[in-house]
Structure formats: structure tokens, C-alpha cells
Amino acid sequence: MNERAPYTGLDRADWLATADRLLAALRPWASADHATITPPGEPGGYGTRVDGLEGFARSFMGAAFRIAGTDDATSAELAEWYAEGIAAGVDPRNPGRWVRPGEHDQAKVEAAALALGLHLTRSRIWDRLDERTRGRLVDYLAELVGARIPPINWVWFRIVAQTFLRSVGGPWSEADLDHDLAVHESFVRADGWFADGPERSFDHYAGWALHFYPVIWLEMARGDERAEELREHYLARLDAFLPQAAALVGADGGPLIQGRSLTYRFAAAAPFWAGAIAGSTALTPGELRRAASGVLHHFLAHGVPDEHGLLPLGWHGAWRPIAQRYSGPGSPYWAFKGMAGLALPADHPVWTAAEEPLPVERGDIATAMPAPGWLVAGTRSDGIVRVVNHGTDHGQEGVLVTDSPLYARLGYSTATSPVLSAPGWEEPLDAAASLLDPQGRASHRAGFRTLALGTTGDACHGFSIGPAHWVVPTPGQPDHGSGRSGEVTVGPDVLVGSIVRGPWEVRLVRVEEGFAGALRVTGWPVAPGGVTSLVVDLGGLPESGVFTLPDATPLSATTRIPWRASAGAVQEGRWYVAGVLLAAAGRTAEPPVVDVVGDHVAVTWADGAKSQVDLPEVRHGS
Known part of the structure; x- marks a missing residue:
């Protein structure tokens, strides 16, 4: 040595x-x-x-x-x-x-x-x-x-x-x-x-x-x-x-x-x-x-x-x-x-x-980085560092463009790559919480507003809100990392929250108005047989599936992305909850138990630890 x-x-x-x-x-x-x-x-x-x-x-x-x-x-x-x-x-x-x-x-x-x-x-x-x-x-x-x-x-x-x-x-x-x-x-x-x-x-x-x-x-x-x-x-x-x-x-x-x-x-x-x-x-x-x-x-x-x-x-x-x-x-x-x-x-x-x-390598990491709006979770057991993103989009608040897969996804890590092939630029397929329009297109979140970011005990949490929107991009735009502008259709505001501890993210989603389409929550993009990616239903997301994409990232020839969705129209003001896991290959872990009670959410993790996070106050339609 x-x-x-x-x-x-x-x-x-x-x-x-x-x-x-x-x-x-x-x-x-x-x-x-x-x-x-x-x-x-x-x-x-x-x-x-x-x-x-x-x-x-x-x-x-x-x-x-x-x-x-x-x-x-x-x-x-x-x-x-x-x-x-x-x-x-x-x-x-x-x-x-x-x-x-x-x-x-x-x-x-x-x-x-x-x-x-x-x-x-x-x-x-x-x-x-x-x-x-x-x-x-x-x-x-x-x-x-x-x-x-x-x-x-x-x-x-x-x-x-x-x-x-x-x-x-x-x-x-x-x-x-x-x-x-x-x-x-x-x-x-x-x-x-x-x-x-x-x-x-x-x-x-x-x-x-x-x-x-x-x-x-x-x-x-x-x-x-x-x-x-x-x-x-x-x-x-x-x-x-x-x-x-x-x-x-x-x-x-x-x-x-x-x-x-x-x-x-x-x-x-x-x-x-x-x-x-x-x-x-x-x-x-x-x-x-x-x-x-x-x-x-x-x-x-x-x-x-x-x-x-x-x-x-x-x-x-x-x-x-x-x-x-x-x-x-x-x-x-x-x-x-x-x-x-x-x-x-x-x-x-x-x-x-x-x-x-x-x-x-010294221990698990659970910290909020306010400047980029990131929740950072590193796990000593598998060496993976994950970022859950509530502050970065290579844009500005209120500017509605497509989501850049390089910046606007909810999740980035040292073990996965966002979908960077053409489909990933057209709509958010990985690490997202999207509404689906009548054509099945997923909404974008760029231009959102960060509401809260913090650490409670050995967990960290963040919330952001913005109007769901769909964009038909104007052709010929330069690719310097930003999302693409174009003809925009605006939907209801979507409030997204994350509570992160170890390999799990508890992802909470609330739509501020009723919406005729479904809500879809997607997980981490991984190679078959590689690191483990799961999305589990913890409330209101009974539909499930896996996207399989060829040549979508620089890490593997095939990429698989698990997803969960609501069974039809989204209910106004309801909290939809998913457990999103990224862990070493072959490893799984018991998902947490989540209770949304009044103005806070309580999480009981598989090892018995508990986290309680206050829900942000947001005026309807703000």
C-alpha cells in the first residue's frame, strides 16, 4: 500500500x-x-x-x-x-x-x-x-x-x-x-x-x-x-x-x-x-x-x-x-x-x-446548501452522493422555458447521469414531478421559486413552487446549458417538497388547482444491473412503470427510469407522496412511513428515526 x-x-x-x-x-x-x-x-x-x-x-x-x-x-x-x-x-x-x-x-x-x-x-x-x-x-x-x-x-x-x-x-x-x-x-x-x-x-x-x-x-x-x-x-x-x-x-x-x-x-x-x-x-x-x-x-x-x-x-x-x-x-x-x-x-x-x-467516507452526509438550493445526502455504506435540487435551473424565477436536464432536474448524483439525449431535452423524464397534458407530455418546472431549505437532525428538506408549463421550443437556439424558450402553455402551480435522509427522498407534490391530467413522479436514471433506483407509492400514486431508453446517458447503453403516477385527474390541494430511492447495486431498503398532518409532515424512517418538517404556507395560485 x-x-x-x-x-x-x-x-x-x-x-x-x-x-x-x-x-x-x-x-x-x-x-x-x-x-x-x-x-x-x-x-x-x-x-x-x-x-x-x-x-x-x-x-x-x-x-x-x-x-x-x-x-x-x-x-x-x-x-x-x-x-x-x-x-x-x-x-x-x-x-x-x-x-x-x-x-x-x-x-x-x-x-x-x-x-x-x-x-x-x-x-x-x-x-x-x-x-x-x-x-x-x-x-x-x-x-x-x-x-x-x-x-x-x-x-x-x-x-x-x-x-x-x-x-x-x-x-x-x-x-x-x-x-x-x-x-x-x-x-x-x-x-x-x-x-x-x-x-x-x-x-x-x-x-x-x-x-x-x-x-x-x-x-x-x-x-x-x-x-x-x-x-x-x-x-x-x-x-x-x-x-x-x-x-x-x-x-x-x-x-x-x-x-x-x-x-x-x-x-x-x-x-x-x-x-x-x-x-x-x-x-x-x-x-x-x-x-x-x-x-x-x-x-x-x-x-x-x-x-x-x-x-x-x-x-x-x-x-x-x-x-x-x-x-x-x-x-x-x-x-x-x-x-x-x-x-x-x-x-x-x-x-x-x-x-x-x-x-x-467519514460518515453519512445530510446538509442543505442554500446558495444552489441543494439538499445533499451522502451515504458511507455505498459512497454515493446525491443532490436534490430546489434552487438551480440555469434560469431565473418566473422565466418559463423548458427544463435543462443539466440543471433543472430534481436529482443529480455521483453515480447517475441525467438523460442528456434528445428525449431528455424535450421533456423531464428522470428525477421529476410533472403533470401530463392530454397528449401525455410532461410539464416543465424551470422558473420555479424556492420556498424553504433546511436541516432537521440528520435529515434535510426543501420546497419549491412554480407553474407547470409546456413549451414548443423555437428552433435553432444555442446550447449553452439553458432551457429553451418558445410557445408556452401554462398550467396550475405545482408545489414540490423533499425530505432527504440516507438513500431515500420523500417527495411530496401538491397541485394548487384541479387538473384533468395525471401527476407523474420519476426516479433516478440507472443502467440495468447497476445502482438501484426505485419509486414507491406513499400516497396517491398507484400507477407504475419503467421507461427504458437507448443511449440516453454517457454511463450506459440502456437507461431505466422507474415512475409512479396518479390514477387519473389530480385533486386540488392534495399531497401526493412518493419514496424515491438511489442505492448501490442490488441493495434495497425499507421505505419510510409518511404522515401529512395539518401544517407539517412526519416521517418515520426504517431504522426508527423520526423527522418532522413544517409545510410551507403558500397562497392559492401564488
């Missing part, structure tokens, strides 16, 4: 070997001058030239982490190889030059990876470039000065690029910096969380972008008055976030399968490395190491990278439907963010400490 890695078996040498394998596998897909790297696969939505820039810039960032932290022959060779590519990429006479930030917005994203890589390898690459190439690089990055930047995590691409420019005497804008830092502040939510923009967009971007880049910037701008003023605030938010991020990692290292850009895979380890870089004390070095190595180990154990050493668009293996419109064959290499720890030397405490257990 590896004494420093008793849980994952991964030491720093294993991390280096993985990075080297990934970098070496890209070489055959590089242009002769090394300026672009275009891995195999269907071109992305922005074209092959952008794909080639992504492949270079994102892998350069990964190479830079290695070069910064390890002085060996491999690092020296990497520095020389990427320096040649940089010179060719900024050469205006080169037909294969890089797409410029002024030509395509995606180049603004990649500029940050280039700037970060140049900062980390300053003595090995930047200082050795000839004056003409350095001037061309400055001109390239300077196209971000005063440029249009969307008010999402992209502000950090300009901050990082301009901070590097400033450090080498290039142009930069204090007005841009003021603007971008102010936009970042608009993302701040409770308990160290960030929303990626003005919508209720809570996902891995909170960690791999909105905590990662501030820490990187503080290092890049160390000593700068503005950075030092903000250091305490930024690090306090990171400290608040990290224990929650660790609680969302399964015992097998699996990250939560929720949100956009999932193809970045082990980039989910980035906030833990940010904690190590920042010297955070919210988690010990052994806890940070365990979380980061756990995430990497999860993917290594599931065949990542593939047999060619590549990261195709997908989760474990290749699965193209996981991609957004902006995703191309070079996009998955943002995974290198999850290898930022390689920039830390071998004698850093995060590498010398022994791994310590994850929260779900």
Missing part, C-alpha cells in the same frame, strides 16, 4: 505520468510547426481553426503546470516544443497561425490559457523568445483590452491576460480590470458559492473557474495593491466553498454529474488544487490531495484517457451528446485545470501529506 495514498494509490509520480501520457498522445495531431493541435473527431461548432487553437492552448496550460513544478529533461523538451508552436501561432505570415481574439470570441478564452502558461514558464519560455515573437504575443493578447466580454466567468480570461501583459510592459486597462472585478462580485452568493452570471447557474464552473482563476490571479499579481486588498475576501470564499465541494465527491472519486461542460472531466479537481496553491486551511493538505486524486483516479479507473491516450468528447468514453455547441475535439483538454497541483513542488505539503478520507 502507498502510505501517502491509501485511498487512491496515486502519488505525484502517477500524476506526472498521466500528464505526460496526455501530452504525448497529442503530438501526432499537431501541425508541423506545432502552432495548432487538432485531436481527431467531429469539428466543433466554431470550426477547425478554433479547435486547433483550443488543443494547443489548453494542453500548453497543462504542460506549463508540469514545467513550473518539475525541472527535468521532459520539462525542458516541453518548453522547447511549445515555444516553437507559440512563435508559429503568432506569426501573421503563417497560414496556420492562431485565430485572434479580435476575429473570434473563443480566442479570448484560449488567451487566458496562453497567458497563464507564459506566466508559469516565464524563465523557460517567455524569457527565451526573441523580441519579435514577444512583441507579436503582446499584440495578440492586447486584443482583449477594451474588448466585449460576456458577464460570466469570461471576465477572468481578460483579467488573467491583462495581468500578464502588465507584467511584461504590455498594454492593459485599469477600467477593464475595475469592470471585470465588479462583474465577478455580482456572481457572489452565500457560503462561498458563485453563480456563473445573473441566472441560477450553479455547477462545476463555481470551482474550476470562479474560485480557480482568482487564486491564480492573486499569485500572478502578488504585491499589487488591488490584488492584496482582495486577497482576504477571495480566500475566505474559497475556504467556505472547499468543504462543500469535498462533500460533493463520491467515495469512488466521481464528481457530481450536473451542469454544462462535463466533458472537462477531472477539471473538477481544480478547486482543491486552488486550495493547495492558496494555502487554504479549510481542508488539510491530505484532504485536498484525497479529493483531487480521487477525481483523477475515478476517470483513470473508467478508461480515461482512451486507448490512444486521448480525451474524446464524453465522460468516461466517447459520447458526443454530452457536448455543448461550443465544444470541439480540443475542448476536453480544459481537464488540465485539474492537474494544477503539478505546479507545486514535490516537497509541498499537499504532496507529502497522506490522503485523508472524504466526507462521505
